[in-house]
Amino acid sequence: MDDIDVPPFFICPISLEIMKDPVTVPTGITYDRESIEEWLFSGKKNATCPVTKQVISDCELTPNHTLRRLIQSWCMLNASHGIERIPTPKPPVSKAQIIKLLDDAKSPQQQIKCLKSLQSIAAENATNKRCMESSGAVEFLASIVSNHDSSAAEGLSLYYEFDSIRPTDEALSILHNLQLSEASLQNLMGKNGDFIVSLTRVMQRGSYKSRAYAVLLLKSMVEVADPMQLTNLRPELFIEVIGVLHDQISKQASKACLQLLASICPWGRNKIKAVGAGLVPVLIDLLLDSSLERRACEMILTVLDAVCGCAEGRSELLQHGAGVAIVSKKILRVSQVASERAVRILLSISKFCATTKVLQEMLQLGVVAKLCLVLQVDCGFKTKEKAREVLKMHARVWKNSPCVPSNLLSSYPA
Secondary structure (H helix, E strand, C coil), X not given: CCCCCCCHHHECCCCCCECCCEEECCCCCEXXXXXXXXXXXXXXXXXXXXXXXXXXXXXCCEECHHHHHHHHHHHHHCHHHCCCCXXXXXXXXXXXXXXXXXXXXXXXXXXXXXXXHHHHHHHHCHHHHHHHHHCCHHHHHHHHHHCCCCXXXXXXXXXXXXXXXCHHHHHHHHHHHCCCCHHHHHHHHCCCCHHHHHHHHHHHHCCHHHHHHHHHHHHHHHHCCCHHHHHCCCHHHHHHHHHHHHHCCCHHHHHHHHHHHHHHCCCCCHHHHHHHCCHHHHHHHHHCCCCCCHHHHHHHHHHHXXXXXXXXXXXXXXXXXCHHHHHHHCCCCCCHHHHHHHHHXXXXXXXXXXXXXXXXXXXXXXXXXXHHHHXXXXXXXXXXXXXXXXXXXXXXXXXXXXXXXHHHHCCCCC
C-alpha cells in the first residue's frame, strides 16, 4: 500500500484514509461519511466544515456517486497489490421512509415492527439518527413511554412479552441511542413536565433496563433545561432516582444518577427534596464500598457537599454512624477533587453543627488530625484554606488535645 500512489482526492481530509462512502457537505467539500458524521454529530456538536471552517447550517450529506465509482475502479485496477474493492454502501434512510413507517404503526403488532425497524435504522449511522429526529420519531417514541401503563400499552406489552421484548425498554433505548439534539431534549422537557412524570413512573414500575434508560435520558434533558423547570421538580422524581442509585443497576446508570443529582440539587428546594427522599444514607453507604472507583467517589462527595448546604442534609450526615468518619477517610486517599469536596463538607458541619458532642466526635475519629495533615502536604490551595478555616474555628477546643499527634499539632494554625 505504501508503494502505491493514491490519488489525493480519494483521501478523506479528516481521517487521511481512502474514502469508502464519499459524501459532500453544503460547503462543497467531500469527506468519508463515517468521519464527517463523527465530526458533525459527536457530543461536541461541531457545526463547521473541517476544511473551510464555514458554519454548516444544514447538515445534509449528499452521496458523491461519481467519486465512489472512481475509487472502486481504482481499487479493482490495483487488486494485484492487495487493494480490496470497497463495497457499494447502503443508502441512508429518507425522511419519507421514516414518516411512512410511523404512519403505518397503528396496531400493537405494527408498533412492534416499527420499534424494531427504528432500532435497526438508528444503529446504521448518525445520518439516520438525525433523519429520524427530524421526521417525528422522537415524538412517537415518547408517546410509547408516556402510555406505558395505559390499557393500550398493556396490550402492546403482551405482544412484546410473546416476542421477548418490552415496548418501553425499546423506546427508551432508541431515544437514548439517538443522542438527541438540544432542541429535541428541550421539547421533551416541555413546559408542564409531563414527560418527566412519565419517566418517573417508568423508574417506579419499569424493568431494570427501562429504569436505567430513563435516568440516562433524564440526565441529558436536565443538562439543557431552563433553571425554572429544575426548581419545580416533584419529590417523587427524587425518590425514584435515588432508588435507581441504591439498586446499583449498572455503573452507567449510577453515574447518570449522580450527575443528575449534582445538576438539580443546587436549585430551589431540591436539596431538601433529595434529603427527604433518603439520599444521604445511600451516598454514605456507597462511600463505604472499598471497591469504589475514583470518579464515582468524587461524584458522591460532590452531591453530598451540595445537600450539606441545607440543615436537613447536615443532620442526616451526623445521624449516620459512619457519616463524618467516611468523609474524613476520603481526604488525601482518592484525589485532590475528592479531598476538596470532603473538607468542604466538614467545613459545613463545623460552621453550623458545632455542638460539644460533634466537636468531640471529630477529635476522636481523627478528623482534626487529618485536617492538620492536610496543611502539611500538597493537596491544593482551596483544600488547605478550608482545612485551616475549620481548625481556626475551633482552636480553643482542639488545639491542645492529646487526640492530635504532636508531629501534626505543630502545623495547627495560630
